[in-house]
Amino acid sequence: MTLYIKKLNSGGLITNYFCTSRCRHCLYNSSPYWPKEYITDEIADKNLSIIKKLGVNTVHVGGGEPFLRIERLKSIVKLVKSYNIYLEYIETNSSWFKDFESTCKILEEFYSIGLRTLLVSISPFHNEYIPFCKVQGVIRAAQSVGIEIFPWKQEFISDILKLDPNTTHSLDEFKSIFGDRYLSYIESNYWIIPGGRALKTFRPFHNLMSLEELLENNRYGCYELENVSHFHVDLYGNYIPGLCAGLAIKVEDLSKPIDPKKYPIVSVLYDKGINGLYDFAQTYSFKPKKEGYWTKCELCNEIRSFLFNKKLGFLELAPSGYYKYNNK
Ligand code: SF4
Numbered sequence: 528m529t530l531y532i533k534k535l536n537s538g539g540l541i542t543n544y545f546c547t548s549r550c551r552h553c554l555y556n557s558s559p560y561w562p563k564e565y566i567t568d569e570i571a572d573k574n575l576s577i578i579k580k581l582g583v584n585t586v587h588v589g590g591g592e593p594f595l596r597i598e599r600l601k602s603i604v605k606l607v608k609s610y611n612i613y614l615e616y617i618e619t620n621s622s623w624f625k626d627f628e629s630t631c632k633i634l635e636e637f638y639s640i641g642l643r644t645l646l647v648s649i650s651p652f653h654n655e656y657i658p659f660c661k662v663q664g665v666i667r668a669a670q671s672v673g674i675e676i677f678p679w680k681q682e683f684i685s686d687i688l689k690l691d692p693n694t695t696h697s698l699d700e701f702k703s704i705f706g707d708r709y710l711s712y713i714e715s716n717y718w719i720i721p722g723g724r725a726l727k728t729f730r731p732f733h734n735l736m737s738l739e740e741l742l743e744n745n746r747y748g749c750y751e752l753e754n755v756s757h758f759h760v761d762l763y764g765n766y767i768p769g770l771c772a773g774l775a776i777k778v779e780d781l782s783k784p785i786d787p788k789k790y791p792i793v794s795v796l797y798d799k800g801i802n803g804l805y806d807f808a809q810t811y812s813f814k815p816k817k818e819g820y821w822t823k824c825e826l827c828n829e830i831r832s833f834l835f836n837k838k839l840g841f842l843e844l845a846p847s848g849y850y851k852y853n854n855k
Contacts, residue, residue: 528748528797528798529784529785529787529794529797529798530752530753530768530784530785530790530793530794530797531783531784531785532581532753532755532766532768532776532781532782532785533581533782534581534582534755535578535581535582535583535755535758535781536582536583536755536756536757536758537583537585537586537587537615537756537757537758538578538583538586538587538755538757538758538759538760539586539587539588539589539757539758539759539760540566540571540574540575540586540587540588540589540603540607540759540760540761541555541566541589541590541591541759541760541761541762542565542566542588542589542590542591542593542596542599542600542603542762543561543563543564543565543566543590543591543592543593543595543596543762544556544557544561544564544590544591544761544762544846544848544849545557545558545559545560545561545562545563545564545590545591545592545595546558546559546561546590546591546592546595546620547559547592547595547620547622547623547656547657548592548620548622548652548653548655548656548657549656549724550650550652550653550655550656550724551652551655551698551724551725551727551728552650552652552713552717552719552723552724552725552728552729553652553723553724553725554720554722554723554725554770554772555591555723555772555849556723556724556772556848556849556852556853557590557591557592558852560852561591561848561852562848564762565595565596565599565762566599566603566761566762567762568602568603568606570762570763570764571603571606572606573764573778573779574760574761574764574778575606575607575610575612576610577760577778577779577781577782578612578760578778579610579611579612580782581781581782583612584611584612584613585612585613585614585615586607586612586613586614586615587614587615587616587617587618587646588600588603588604588607588614588616588617588618589617589618589646589759590618592619592620592622592623593617593618593619594617594619594623594633595623597623597633600617600637601636601637601640604617604637604640604641604642605640605641607641608640608641614641614642614643615644616644616645616646616677617637617642617644617645617646618646618648618679619645619646619647619648619665620648620653620656620657620662621647621648621657621661621662621664621665622656622657622661624661624662624664624665624668626664627664627667627668630664630665630668631668631671631672634668634669634672634674635672637674638672638673638674642674643674643675644674644675644676644677645665645669645674645675645676645677646677646679647662647665647666647669647676647677647678647679648662648679649662649678649679649680649681649683649684649687650679650680650683650713650717651683651686651687651696651698651701651709651713652698652713654687654690654695654696654701655695655696655697655698656695657695658692658693658694658695659687659688659690659692660692660693663692666678680716680717682716683716686701686704686705689704690704698710708732710728710729710731710732711729711732714729714732720770720772721821721822721824721825722770722771722772722773722824722828723772723773723849723853724853726822726824726825726828729821730821730825733821733822734821735818735819735820735821736819736820736821737819738805738815738819738820738826740819741801741819741820741823741826742801742802742805744823745800745801745802745823746800746802747800748796748797748798748799748800748803749769749771749796749797749800749801749823749827750797751769751770751771752768752769752771752774752793752796752797753768753769753797754769754770757770760778761775761846763775763845763846764777764778764779765777765778765845765846766778766780766781768793771796771824771827772849773828773831773844773845773849773850774792774793774796774831774843774844774845775842775843775844775845775846776790776793776843777842785797789842789843790842790843791807791841791843792804792807792831792834792841792843792844793843795807796827800823801823801826801827804826804827804830805826805830807830808830808833808834811833811834811837811839813830813833813834815829816829831844831850832850832853835847835850836850
């Protein structure tokens with residue numbers, strides 16, 4: 528079977544992967560270590576024109592932290608509008624908040640060019656890096672200029688407010704209040720995707736399967752790769768299939784069958800799933816972990832990191848920062 532993306536629903540534009548924070552659940556392994564690269568108008572234009580042709584009428588904008596380059600972000604918002612694509616929301620971690628007045632001024636300018644909703648990250652992971660008073664400041668400023676807040680997630684506010692909002696707090700502080708299984712509670716109350724740093728963070732809360740068990744339980748292709756209901760395209764002109772971070776298809780290669788010669792890893796995953804990828808990796812002498820795996824995606828990520836580190840030049844193992852900065 529060949530992956531063939533003919534149509535897209537709703538998705539996001541990733542403007543940058545660098546971030547002020549290094550959240551332990553981050554799917555894209557974003558952090559301050561990434562190069563300070565931001566989407567250019569040229570790449571945004573290419574991404575938008577292709578996704579528009581594939582049926583997209585709404586997008587969100589995310590990162591990394593998009594507000595780390597405010598003038599560039601404004602330019603992207605204007606471009607989205609020029610395509611007659613509705614901007615659902617911009618995601619932010621609020622780290623850029625300095626004071627109420629300057630934040631109102633920035634957000635008024637965004638309102639004037641069409642921003643109506645801000646997705647504000649609210650979680651104990653973000654609170655390890657960003658004092659909650661900054662998040663509260665952005666929320667107040669947005670509301671005062673008429674921008675709606677999409678709190679992600681509201682449920683954590685009462686937990687976070689048990690601690691001083693003027694400073695950051697480690698997960699250990701949360702555990703000391705809510706108990707050792709607090710992380711496991713977060714996993715069941717948040718939309719955690721098994722990729723990026725979440726793989727390591729949530730591994731202790733899952734039963735591990737031996738390699739044989741894992742392969743036996745996942746005999747089919749990864750049809751997740753054809754999911755177009757919440758897709759992302761990024762600053763490097765990559766389309767990220769499904770939510771499988773670290774895999775990439777060039778946007779210009781959408782709307783035609785994926786060429787297995789150009790994309791051997793995506794192709795084998797779609798056709799034969801993790802069993803196919805494992806066989807593929809065996810030809811490069813990949814050795815699995817003896818302790819086992821909690822999900823097929825953990826093994827998939829481990830194999831992909833192994834292949835990336837061998838420097839074999841697989842175009843589809845991108846962006847490179849996903850593999851370079853995963854442990855930083
Ligand atoms: S195993 Fe790999 S390709 Fe399959 S769903 Fe998980 S991350 Fe995606």
